[in-house]
Structure formats: structure tokens, C-alpha cells
Amino acid sequence: xxxxxxxxxxxxxxxxxxxxxxxxxxxxxxxxxxxxxxxxxxxxxxxxxxxxxxxxxxxxxxxxxxxxxxxxxxxxxxxxxxxxxxxxxxxxxxxxxxxxxxxxxxxxxxxxxxxxxxxxxxxxxxxxxxxxxxxxxxxxxxxxxxxxx
Numbered sequence: 119x120x121x122x123x124x125x126x127x128x129x130x131x132x133x134x135x136x137x138x139x140x141x142x143x144x145x146x147x148x149x150x151x152x153x154x155x156x157x158x159x160x161x162x163x164x165x166x167x168x169x170x171x172x173x174x175x176x177x178x179x180x181x182x183x184x185x186x187x188x189x190x191x192x193x194x195x196x197x198x199x200x201x202x203x204x205x206x207x208x209x210x211x212x213x214x215x216x217x218x219x220x221x222x223x224x225x226x227x228x229x230x231x232x233x234x235x236x237x238x239x240x241x242x243x244x245x246x247x248x249x250x251x252x253x254x255x256x257x258x259x260x261x262x263x264x265x266x267x
Contacts, residue, residue: 126162138194
């Protein structure tokens with residue numbers, strides 16, 4: 119297993135994000151366009167790609183949310199690679215990178231139609247919080263927060 123820190127210009131990151139977007143289009147249905155506007159990847163400078171046997175099997179990213187908080191974005195593991203702990207490794211790498219950059223907190227949004235994601239974040243000690251920003255009042259959104267120790 120190998121983890122690469124990169125940015126959103128990385129071809130393997132882009133390949134996984136395309137698969138993520140296809141999955142979310144099905145799960146989100148009519149609401150997909152609403153969420154898609156907040157998930158552009160052209161300016162993400164903190165991206166991670168996880169490889170197993172030289173195959174990209176997971177990705178994630180973060181962007182600054184405020185001066186001491188990052189927002190986790192674009193987490194994805196293809197279905198055939200789930201259950202191997204890859205998403206946990208990606209999330210841990212993103213958190214470690216954020217701490218190196220002196221961030222103290224992480225926030226994120228996921229959808230209620232993504233039970234795997236909710237289980238992952240709960241397992242990794244993220245706590246449900248009030249919906250923030252553009253997700254306030256959006257019934258299908260679930261927001262989480264974690265103190266990075």
C-alpha cells in the first residue's frame with residue numbers, strides 16, 4: 119500500500135473523482151446538481167490517492183474552511199475495494215497533513231443516502247454537528263466535525 123499527496127491535477131485523483139460523481143448522481147438523483155456545485159476540484163491543493171498493488175483504490179482531499187479548520191472533500195473508494203480499511207487510511211493521511219499545516223479541526227458534509235460514509239466518519243470519531251454554510255436547512259445533508267489532536 120502506498121499513499122501519495124498531490125493536488126487536483128493528478129490523473130488518478132481525477133479518475134476516482136469521476137467514479138465518485140457517477141455514484142453520487144445515482145444516489146442524489148434530482149439533488150445532484152445542488153451538491154455538484156460545491157464539489158469542484160479545480161482548486162484543491164491537498165489531495166491524497168491511495169494505491170494497492172499500484173492501482174488507485176481510494177482518494178480524498180481537503181480545503182481550508184477557516185483559519186483553524188479544514189473541510190474534507192471528495193472521499194471515495196470504489197465498491198470492489200471497500201472493506202479493506204482504505205478509506206480510513208486516506209482520512210488519517212488527510213488529518214495528518216492538516217495537522218502539519220497547523221489546522222486544529224476538520225468538518226465535512228455527506229448525504230443521508232451515503233450510509234457507508236456516515237459509518238466511516240462515525241468510526242473515525244467524527245461527531246454530527248449542525249449543518250453549516252450552504253448545507254443549512256438541507257434535509258439530505260449530514261455534517262460532522264472532529265478535533266484534530
